[in-house]
Amino acid sequence: MKNQDDENSFLKKVKHSLDQGEENISAETLSRLHRIRQEALNTKYNKNAWGIKWIPMPYPALATAAMVLLAVLIYLPGDREQAPVNPLDDLEILASNNLDFYEDLDFYAWLAEEEPNAG
Amino acid sequence: MRDSRRTIEEFLASVERRAFRMAQISTGNSEDALDIVQDSMFIWVRKYSEKPEEEWRPLFFRVLQNKIRDWHRRNKVRNRWRIWLQPWGKSNEETVGENSIEHLADPAVKEIGDQMVLGHSMQALEAALAALPLRQQQAFLLRAWEEMNVRETAAVMGCSEGSVKTHYSRAVHALRNLLEDHQL
Structure with a gap:
């Protein structure tokens, strides 16, 4: 019981500290967050201004990364050790702008499950 | 249209500070944290802002957490390649462990x-x-x-x-x- 009280007290203090940190964000950062928010909204409500940012460009990025990797592999001395993992896996991660492809699936499974219990 | 924009803006304003702080704590870097928040907001607006409002918050934090995880993955890969590419570096130094990023401090x-x-x-x-x-x-x-x-x-x-x-x-x-x- 005492242990649980201690834990609750600890968590309350941690939350308070985190809240304080949130309150103390600098004016400059807040201004940048405001700008980011406006830009995000513009992608939806003012597509001409910002639409170009969202043209999907995986292939140029992948091609550039592949060329850099190839150049490195060709020009490095031959006695170097092998890369510790499959380079193509890393290439995919480095070139990817969208690793959130798995976002929806189980989230909506959860929502569907949650729905009958709602309100 | 205007009301919709205002509602979305209010939502984003309500999560942006906490999102920034979560990303900042995780990356230890304010610039990277701002980039993560920016990516998260853009993705959320593009993909989820049409969803019912009660789903917005968990969806936003899901995008944010995925972006933070992506940042750690990329960082891990970059560090691995940086070590490997060091000309006179300590190529035998396995500073990056075998554990998945989820378990790395x-x-x-x-x-x-x-x-x-x-x-x-x-x-x-x-x-x-x-x-x-x-x-x-x-x-x-x-x-x-x-x-x-x-x-x-x-x-x-x-x-x-x-x-x-x-x-x-x-x-x-x-x-x-x-x-x-x-x-x-």
Whole structure:
């Protein structure tokens, strides 16, 4: 019981500290967050201004990364050790702008499950 | 249209500070944190702003947590290649472990004890949080700070409820140990 009280007290203090940190964000950062928010909204409500940012460009990025990797592999001395993992896996991660492809699936499974219990 | 924009803007304004702080604590870097928040907002607006409002918050934090995880993945890969490409470097130094990124503690954060001695409770807390393995850190921040329940946290983190309980419990235990001499 005492242990649980201690834990609750600890968590309350941690939350308070985190809240304080949130309150103390600098004016400059807040201004940048405001700008980011406006830009995000513009992608939806003012597509001409910002639409170009969202043209999907995986292939140029992948091609550039592949060329850099190839150049490195060709020009490095031959006695170097092998890369510790499959380079193509890393290439995919480095070139990817969208690793959130798995976002929806189980989230909506959860929502569907949650729905009958709602309100 | 205007009302819709205002509603979305109010929502984004309500989450942006916390999103920034979560990303900042996790990456230890304000610029990267701002980039993560920017990516998250753009993705959320593009993909989820048409969803019912009650789904917005968990969806936003899911995008954010995925972006934070992506950042750690990329960082890990970059570090691995940087080490490998060092011309006279210590190529045998396996500074990057075999564990998946979810179980790695942030190497950028050290000297927690020193910060605690200095009496900077906020910095000590941040350092302790950043030192947690990423999945523990996420579970803790979502449960203890964002006050999500286990099921919501599991959905946001994309893992089972059992995993959330384990990560959260370990995080609380680790934080209490790390901060026991402090005022927290």
